[in-house]
Amino acid sequence: GCGICIKKCPFGAIHIENLPEEVEEKLVHRYGENGFALYGLPIPKQGEVTGIIGRNGAGKSTSMKILVGLLKPNLGKEEATWDEILAKFKGTELFNYLKKLKDGKIKAAYKPQYVAQVTKVLKGEVGQLLKKADERGLFKDVVKELNLEHLLDRDVRKLSGGELQRFLIAAVIVKDADVYAFDEPTAYLDVKERMNAARAIRNLIPKSRYTLVIEHDLAVLDYVSDLVHIIYGVPGVYGIVSHPYGVRVGINHYIRGFLPAENMRIRDRPIVFKAPEARERVISTEKYLEWPELYKKLGSFELTVESGEAHRGEIVGILGPNGIGKTTFIKMLAGIIKPDKGELYTPQLKLAYKPQYVVPEMFKNFRTVRDVLRKVRRDFLDTSSWYYVEVIKRLGLNKMLDKEVKGLSGGELQKLAVAVALGMEADLYLFDEPSAFLDVEERLAVGNAIRHIVESQGVTAFVVDHDLVMMDLIADRVMVFRGEPGKRGHAHRPMSLREGMNLFLKDLGITFRRDADTGRPRVNKEGSKLDRMQKLSGEYYYTL
Numbered sequence: 367g368c369g370i371c372i373k374k375c376p377f378g379a380i381h382i383e384n385l386p387e388e389v390e391e392k393l394v395h396r397y398g399e400n401g402f403a404l405y406g407l408p409i410p411k412q413g414e415v416t417g418i419i420g421r422n423g424a425g426k427s428t429s430m431k432i433l434v435g436l437l438k439p440n441l442g443k444e445e446a447t448w449d450e451i452l453a454k455f456k457g458t459e460l461f462n463y464l465k466k467l468k469d470g471k472i473k474a475a476y477k478p479q480y481v482a483q484v485t486k487v488l489k490g491e492v493g494q495l496l497k498k499a500d501e502r503g504l505f506k507d508v509v510k511e512l513n514l515e516h517l518l519d520r521d522v523r524k525l526s527g528g529e530l531q532r533f534l535i536a537a538v539i540v541k542d543a544d545v546y547a548f549d550e551p552t553a554y555l556d557v558k559e560r561m562n563a564a565r566a567i568r569n570l571i572p573k574s575r576y577t578l579v580i581e582h583d584l585a586v587l588d589y590v591s592d593l594v595h596i597i598y599g600v601p602g603v604y605g606i607v608s609h610p611y612g613v614r615v616g617i618n619h620y621i622r623g624f625l626p627a628e629n630m631r632i633r634d635r636p637i638v639f640k641a642p643e644a645r646e647r648v649i650s651t652e653k654y655l656e657w658p659e660l661y662k663k664l665g666s667f668e669l670t671v672e673s674g675e676a677h678r679g680e681i682v683g684i685l686g687p688n689g690i691g692k693t694t695f696i697k698m699l700a701g702i703i704k705p706d707k708g709e710l711y712t713p714q715l716k717l718a719y720k721p722q723y724v725v726p727e728m729f730k731n732f733r734t735v736r737d738v739l740r741k742v743r744r745d746f747l748d749t750s751s752w753y754y755v756e757v758i759k760r761l762g763l764n765k766m767l768d769k770e771v772k773g774l775s776g777g778e779l780q781k782l783a784v785a786v787a788l789g790m791e792a793d794l795y796l797f798d799e800p801s802a803f804l805d806v807e808e809r810l811a812v813g814n815a816i817r818h819i820v821e822s823q824g825v826t827a828f829v830v831d832h833d834l835v836m837m838d839l840i841a842d843r844v845m846v847f848r849g850e851p852g853k854r855g856h857a858h859r860p861m862s863l864r865e866g867m868n869l870f871l872k873d874l875g876i877t878f879r880r881d882a883d884t885g886r887p888r889v890n891k892e893g894s895k896l897d898r899m900q901k902l903s904g905e906y907y908y909t910l
């Protein structure tokens with residue numbers, strides 16, 4: 367077997383030794399003798415944005431590194447010559463691109479996935495570095511679009527994750543390149559920043575160039591791309607690049623879990639999007655949790671929270687920009703922060719809490735992932751249990767049970783912390799940014815798991831997240847946080863998804879519609895007929 371799936375792969379992927387001949391022929395790169403193998407490549411198209419979607423470890427970054435010329439494909443051998451590579455792609459759409467790449471005629475501007483590593487080689491101030499990178503006289507535009515004004519004098523090594531991300535996106539856009547490539551541009555960004563980044567990528571890159579974007583946030587991927595490739599297979603073992611699909615259709619196939627052009631099932635079930643009004647579920651009218659008006663001052667930041675309540679069987683989504691008090695409110699619910707005015711008293715409720723920042727010290731009394739999970743649920747390895755099937759396996763924790771907690775990466779820690787919270791039997795579930803670091807598949811799995819728990823146990827969950835597709839999938843009502851980030855935040859009472867999303871999106875000037883086939887939310891292109899109509903009627907969010 368491939369060493370990961372014994373009989374049937376959890377994602378319905380075919381076995382590596384059973385790869386059909388036509389796939390085997392597409393081997394583009396293999397890391398070492400028994401290393402990860404990539405079959406096929408995404409196809410850059412002039413004047414179009416090519417989106418790439420797939421699980422972590424599917425080969426997305428590898429494929430991008432090849433297309434920007436950072437990694438020379440080896441065709442599964444020790445080394446391949448350019449003649450061999452070109453011969454392999456003869457007669458395909460990629461031939462011309464690769465020929466140009468070989469001849470040094472492709473100048474690439476590339477934002478790598480891991481932004482923190484960039485500061486090891488980059489020194490200086492944001493403004494000065496951006497001016498130096500600016501080959502197209504776009505300095506002012508990117509500074510405005512990516513909200514960098516207040517950061518121009520800042521040393522790049524002092525930027526937060528989100529600030530660094532925005533700076534690097536800007537630094538790529540201002541280049542005069544043939545291919546522009548962005549590997550996970552929305553990590554650390556809030557919704558507004560994500561949409562601004564997507565808009566900048568769509569509007570500020572010259573036409574007739576190649577653009578590639580790897581992205582897990584489906585609303586952003588949908589907005590930014592013209593075409594998408596899905597990379598499927600067994601994460602860490604092999605990845606197969608799908609045909610290019612038009613973005614709407616491609617994401618719909620992805621959501622349904624079936625790729626028709628390759629006749630391939632990539633998931634055992636579709637993901638179902640429904641407006642809260644259309645969901646067949648009963649939310650009790652019993653007030654489960656109630657709070658009066660709250661006030662809290664933290665340094666020079668002030669938060670006011672409108673009085674509100676949550677019911678049994680309900681998921682309350684929390685939306686707002688970075689630095690507006692979302693985490694502060696969650697910590698009040700968790701009893702970690704006491705309000706200065708008003709009381710939020712929940713000691714009678716047993717809590718399950720996934721904090722925003724997960725650190726190994728959270729699990730300091732345990733050695734391995736297995737030790738942590740065993741403490742949460744004795745039956746965590748019972749392969750017939752809901753928890754094993756829907757949480758442990760879908761998050762891939764079954765493959766890292768013997769890893770030491772202190773050696774886990776950020777993404778692995780996040781998965782463990784999410785699984786711990788999902789595994790607890792609690793009365794109140796609090797998830798602060800559960801989708802950070804997770805791939806698109808894991809985000810949807812976590813969303814489904816939260817929904818299952820809340821419905822089957824008749825409890826309540828509060829979920830802070832910047833992924834609007836995930837929010838739409840789970841939230842019954844939402845609390846919108848507005849104000850001035852870092853200075854003052856105001857939390858509105860929980861509203862219906864439609865009302866809350868409307869309030870939130872109006873501030874951003876973005877409208878959403880629902881896809882007719884899958885019900886998933888889609889961002890309207892700015893200035894399109896629908897966009898203008900919905901803005902006129904004040905319907906920023908269609909929940910039909």
Ligand code: ADP
Nearest residue numbers: 397402421422423424425426427428429602603
């Ligand atoms: P993705 O971006 O889809 O998460 P990557 O392209 O980064 O996936 O990696 C795909 C697989 O290849 C992973 O299993 C990763 O561990 C492996 N891999 C990536 N880079 C190397 C390398 N330089 N040497 C060996 N294996 C690698």
Ligand code: ADP
Nearest residue numbers: 664665667687688689690691692693694851852
């Ligand atoms: P969000 O979760 O919406 O990004 P937070 O609730 O984490 O926002 O923080 C809101 C603001 O309060 C931020 O500007 C943050 O820097 C500030 N803040 C948070 N905790 C403290 C603290 N203990 N002392 C001073 N300021 C704080």
Ligand code: MG
Nearest residue numbers: 426427428479
């Ligand atoms: Mg990657």
Ligand code: MG
Nearest residue numbers: 692693694722
């Ligand atoms: Mg926060």
